[in-house]
Amino acid sequence: MYDNKRLGFLFVLPFVLGVLLFKLTPFVMSFALSFTQYDLIDPPEFVGLRNYQELATADPLFVKSLGVTMWFAVLAVPLRVGFALLIAHVLNFKLKGINAFRAAFYIPSILGGSIATAVLWRFLFAKHGLVNIVLAQLGLEPIAWLADEHYSMWTIVLLFTWQFGSAMVIFLAALQNVPTSLYEAAEIDGASKTQQFWRITVPLITPVIFFNLIMQMVHAFQEFNGPYMITEGGPLHSTYVLALYIYDQSFRFFNLGYGAALSWVLFALVGGLALLSFWSSKYWVFYAGEKDKK
């Protein structure tokens, strides 16, 4: 049945139509825009590769923000995915009241980019905020988190990490698909809980780990809320991520053409990384439901 090509295509048809109807035009338009100068008022003016040329050669802000974005992704993605996996693992224990904990851990993600998050995060990382109080308790020097270009990145990285709820929920769901009997077999084989986690759980949920890595990478490269709300890209552009720059260019400076060019560079970057990940997944992702291929 599964090699009925027509049926398979019928099932993806909604997606094909969706792409044609709602995605194709915007994509093509934005790609076309990236070769123009467009300020919303006057019709776009074709400028060829000028936008790309400019960002490659004459835009230190782009270079800076590209670096910031990559650094952010490098820090934030493993932290969020790792944390989510760890907590999901812990929350998968049978324990009284575990439901409440699950909800508690998800709350930050429900709050999303709300005012409360912004206000709170600024409170936490303010000079006299909770974080510094804790540091002081540990006998450490207080840190001007929001005002120090070397530390400001951490505030948004931690915010990103803190909102690990969705990844956690996905992991929780994935953990259910690991057959109990395998844990039993591993237990008999003498595996400790930790070993079971690393050698049974992790390999068997690699499809979902892979999913979370890819998605969080995509999200991290497009992260906007944190830097926008908490640090406003500063200080000294130390948290001026690409998404912020694209936003500024497109919707504050009205350089829609340039913004589109920036976006497509980001697209190429993320796409390249994703391609790399997909290629690597052959070697570490295990699909129980996949027929082997020739």
Add this chain to the structure above:
Amino acid sequence: APWVHAQGSRTLRFAWWGGAARHSATLAALRLFEQRHPGVRVKAEYMGFNGYLERLTTQIAGRAEPDLMQINWAWLAMFSKRGNGFADLNAQQSVLQLDQFGADDLAYGQVQGKLNALPLSFSARVMLWNESAFRRAGLALPRNWDELFAAGPAFRRALGDGAFPLDGELYDMMLLAQTWVQQRHGTPYVDPLNRRIAMNEAAALDWVRTYRRLVNEHVCTPLPLRASLGGAEKPTEQQPDWVKGRWAGNYTWDALIGLRASTLPPSEKLALGAFPTLPGALDSGLFGRPTLMYAVGRSSPQPELAARLMNFLLCDPEAAKILGRTRGLPSARSSLAVLQASGGLPPLELAAHDQIQAQRLAGRLRRPAPLFEHARFLKFMREVFETVAYGKTSDLDAARRLVNEGQALLQRL
């Protein structure tokens, strides 16, 4: 055809942003307008400030903007570079009481000869002092630059390191410093009439130095400090130090006086300060522009009706009564008169208004360059001053950047 026009020609779309008071007052005024114009329905598209510009931008680009909209003065330069971004109100002179506005007021809404927008109110910079705090420091309110600069060390001595006579975010302090330069060199940073930087390198250097002096002499709260306290752009009234009276002043828009006062305990008394002026200054250096403006959409199918609504909101005495101060003290003379007659205006704000009007009437308030508050340009200026504030650049380098890069940037906007 877009939905906007499909709803019959007697529906007017009117967009504004604001807070609770503004919303309910405006809605009431609109009801009155509808009563007066049977068959006309005004569709109120209002919201908070957050996202307003994004939506408006999208709508304008999609030619689906409201018939009447509330805008910022600075947006004129972005949406209407050649005066074609909004409907030309000159065509609606018959329904607009332009005579209620001063020539200067009208000029703010003019782009290349086209009247794109009318001002609702005018706002400029004032010195707002916390009298009680100064009393605690044992100081008198500063009346001129020297006293202002002197207040810094005095405050530190009297109340400690964390106390400052003046607070303001980076932009506020840039403007304050510019005021000094303008009084001294007689020119603002950007030429109001031509696309060029008006300051020479020496003036720019003074600008940077004045800013640095404000910080170094403990007059104003340094940028890194503000940032470390929870964000460089956190408004003054949200600063615990302001609420507790440890930061004793604010250089800000007169329109914000009420907001700044709102978190202060009753024990703290605010006062309007004298505007510091260098002896022999040609120009007050005061920075002011319309707070809000109304514009009619360029693709509006009923510009006349929209203009009528605009006129009603700006000049109608009854509307003025209903709207009150929700959009500042009106620029339209008749409306202002109505408010003044009905009394109850807070004295501090009235005083500020008078202070500013006095400068305007004396011709000492120069209209700023339209591009000065362009987002891209603002970002550039902030960038330079941020590097100054964080000590990442020499004053001279900063001044050079301001002149050279600023010049280049202006050409491209």
Add this chain to the structure above:
Amino acid sequence: MAAVNLRGVEKTYPNGFKAVHGVDLDVRDGEFMVFVGPSGCAKSTLLRMVAGLESITGGELRIGGRAVNDLPPKERGIAMVFQNYALYPHMTVYDNLAFGLKLAKTPKAELDQRVRHAAQLLEMEHLLDRYPKQLSGGQAQRVAVGRAIVKKPDVFLFDEPLSNLDAKLRAAMRVRLTELHRSLREAGQPATTIYVTHDQTEAMTMGERICVLKAGVIQQVDTPTALYERPANAFVAGFIGSPEMNLVPAALQDGAVAVGGVRLPIPTERLGRALAVSGEVQFGLRPEHIGIQPEARPGTVAVTGTLRFCEHMGAEVFVYFDVGAQAFSARINADQIGDLLQAPRGSQHAFQFQMGQAHLFDARTGVALR
């Protein structure tokens, strides 16, 4: 020292079903104990409780003298073959076998040697690189067995480890597992073994003792021969032996049973306790103790039966016939069967009942009378 002792062990599943009812059992150190019993009688449950995979809801379990009720599986020194194999789908066969050893930090060379040895024993060296989903049922089962035997545990738990193998391979495996057990004992590392099976041959040839279970209750624990020859009750009698023992209601009187209208005298040495009884009993006689050729064996009685049908099994033929209203089966050597194979359904024949092998059970309780 790894005797396994169960004292009043009980298991109630979360849904309220009581699967194990106070089981007392002592498996001696190094003993090969076989569990048999009908499907669903809690063999796996017991095994899993010994392994520590299922909580013990009552009673006490000791391994090597230590109470282990609350000890996690990995500290019990056991190896187990799961009924459903539970192979690690993401590991090759080699890695499945090596997993336990790797965890125990076995030196690489030794690990490799042990894995290959087990693979060889189980005739699956050519499968080492495969993944479980590329295996046939029997191959997967052998991997499951292999995973247990690469380890050197104190206790082996086998849950129907050979059920999916063909007769020939199964026979070979049977011998190899028995030899493995023997060699371990001879090497002074006796491994106590509990072995669940449905295969009579396995049970009879491998088990030093057999434990017969029924609905979570032990029926009898004894050596294979004893079980066969002296079943403790009708259930055991019927369960052990294939085809199963003929068990029919009968009236016992004066040392003879009346079955389907025929009176069958029972030799006195077989009567035992039943000597004094008279009334309803259950009379049991194994199919192999019914012949068709007249024999001069003492106590053999010729009974006329009505033929129902014959099943030809190669070396032997199962003959089904009725005596009165009672159904009987006989197991006859193929070379003795003669014309019976062609005889029509319903024809009458003489059957030789070896009454010296007869069993009598209490009609109500089923307990053996002897």
Add this chain to the structure above:
Amino acid sequence: MAAVNLRGVEKTYPNGFKAVHGVDLDVRDGEFMVFVGPSGCAKSTLLRMVAGLESITGGELRIGGRAVNDLPPKERGIAMVFQNYALYPHMTVYDNLAFGLKLAKTPKAELDQRVRHAAQLLEMEHLLDRYPKQLSGGQAQRVAVGRAIVKKPDVFLFDEPLSNLDAKLRAAMRVRLTELHRSLREAGQPATTIYVTHDQTEAMTMGERICVLKAGVIQQVDTPTALYERPANAFVAGFIGSPEMNLVPAALQDGAVAVGGVRLPIPTERLGRALAVSGEVQFGLRPEHIGIQPEARPGTVAVTGTLRFCEHMGAEVFVYFDVGAQAFSARINADQIGDLLQAPRGSQHAFQFQMGQAHLFDARTGVALR
């Protein structure tokens, strides 16, 4: 009409392993065909190909005369019992059984009746509300069987459906499945059945014909008796029958084989084609054709063997002994065994070889000489 015809059917797995090598087989409409063969010989693969779960990489498959190579499973009119059960974990036993009928929009009352009937047949009425994970291995297997038999398919495919049942239950199931098959045929709805089993008894008693497979190649297809009596080659001879046939290399000359230094004359009627042959052959004799009591059967030859050991199996004893360097086994009735059981290892005894039952195979190809 649902004959199943395979023509040159082949299967190569994606990893390159060729599991089925050009199988030609005709299962007649309503026939009960049994597949046997060693573990991994592609029984399941063939079954899954007939079911349509595994793509056919070569040859043609017809069901009821229709080429079905590319037909999805549900259009083939089959029911199947999976070797690994594949029960629906999220449905109760009842729903597992009813699922197929629900899909076929069977009226509610009939559905219920059929489900309950199947449950009764399989002795699992008390389990209908359970979920699969609350079942024992044997219970789950019965559910799997039940899922197939509630349907009225044209073709039944059973993949070792009784492997996890105890002997008694298995015997009962065997009978019931056979009866089901028979009653369907009698009702004029014959269901072609392909039945994979490792159980000799099942194969011999249930199969109308048996197909013996080895490594994806058919060795012989014939009735049980024919297979037992006239195996086509040494493999079949060794595979059918338990314990397996004694197969030893021997030198054939002048109508007699020399085994372990002993000359065994073979009756001429057994020699057939081998009459003309002389040289190396394989000599086969089933354990049941070796006795210990002298018999006056024509062609029986007494051979002296060295005792290795005896296995007591209840009704019979397997005796293992050597003749020269060759190992033999004999299957002796327990009541004939006498003192042999106590005889020491290595002692010499006379064994009666019924040469009238001897088999000869080509030494190289293994093909039967007759």
Add this chain to the structure above:
Amino acid sequence: MNQVEATRTPWLRYLTLGAVALVMLYPLIWLVGASFKSNAEIFTSAGFVPSQLDFGAYAKGWKTSTEYTFATYFLNSFLITIPRIVVTVVSCVLVAYAFARFEFWGKKTLFAIMIGTMMLPLIVLRLPQYLVFREIGWLDGYLPLIVPSAFATDTFFVFLLVQFLRGIPRDMEEAAQIDGCNALQLLWHIVVPLLKPAIISVIVFQFIWTMNDFMGPLIYLASVEKYPVSLALKMSIGATEEVEWANVIAISVVALIPSVLVFFAAQKHFIEGASSSGVKG
């Protein structure tokens, strides 16, 4: 259920969990506390405990400064969220099923496109998308917010479901094929139950994300009576006027309730996978 049994030292677990949970809950607790505070109090203390307990802020916040109460906005939110969830689940499950199980022409390309559509920042697509919907004539309505989801354009969910499905063995599906399932029945009777945890998380995410979505409604909805909660929440936050933060915060707290409830209702299903089963041995 496939939860691991926690064996030892539960109190240690509780302690760690509790500590981490506190960090996680801090903002919520703070929010609730702040809903009873004055502006000055809100901006000066990071503590939770308000100086008085006055539910006035809730009443005032609920009434809003607009012509409508929050009842309208909540209703609007549900009018967007619920249909959107329904169409999302249906379309995404279908498409994911096709990607994970079927072979068809162009599968790889389509899959790449699917992943690709997530990689362009939404900001740059905003304007083109707006123009598309303007052309269709769907502005100032809920259709632009709902209809694209009906075409599986929320590729995050598609990808999520694909990855789950690829990890689930095909045995049950094979059995069901034999039982006579066609592809849709297979999907409904077998795949959906096995995917339940994943589908539930899709529902939860879509609910919460749609409830929180600000930009979408902002762009496409102009009429106040159509605003969802996310827009209405920021209604009274002008730039230059005094904001009664307690009201805003109070209503933010209320706005969280549906999401929290949905999460609570759903969460037992995250941990009730059906596929981990089989026969024990």
